[in-house]
Amino acid sequence: MKTISEKSLLTEFKENYYAYVPLTIILQSCIGSIAAMVILAQGTTTLPFIELVLCVSLCMGYNAALLAQAPYKLSFRLLGISLVVNMLLIFVNIV
Numbered sequence: 001m002k003t004i005s006e007k008s009l010l011t012e013f014k015e016n017y018y019a020y021v022p023l024t025i026i027l028q029s030c031i032g033s034i035a036a037m038v039i040l041a042q043g044t045t046t047l048p049f050i051e052l053v054l055c056v057s058l059c060m061g062y063n064a065a066l067l068a069q070a071p072y073k074l075s076f077r078l079l080g081i082s083l084v085v086n087m088l089l090i091f092v093n094i095v
Contacts, residue, residue, distance in 0.1 A: 010076050013075075024062075031082075031086045031087060032056070034086075035055045035086040035089045036056065038093040041093070051089055051093070055086055055089055058082040058086065
């Protein structure tokens, strides 16, 4: 049985970088836009505004890292952080 670790995922990301770039941009942007929609449905008070800034900043950060041709490791970690935080924001605001 093959174990999944950050090292093996990073190696896979590196080997197929040009295939993963468009796929992860679409995935991360869709998750980020769903998070933004759910956050904005809560209203425009201070807390949702801070959550929205966090959501948009993470999405823009990953896209900017790809456009700036940042190292693979940085891009991979930004993707992971962006996906985890945006999914947490979705779950927190739905409940």
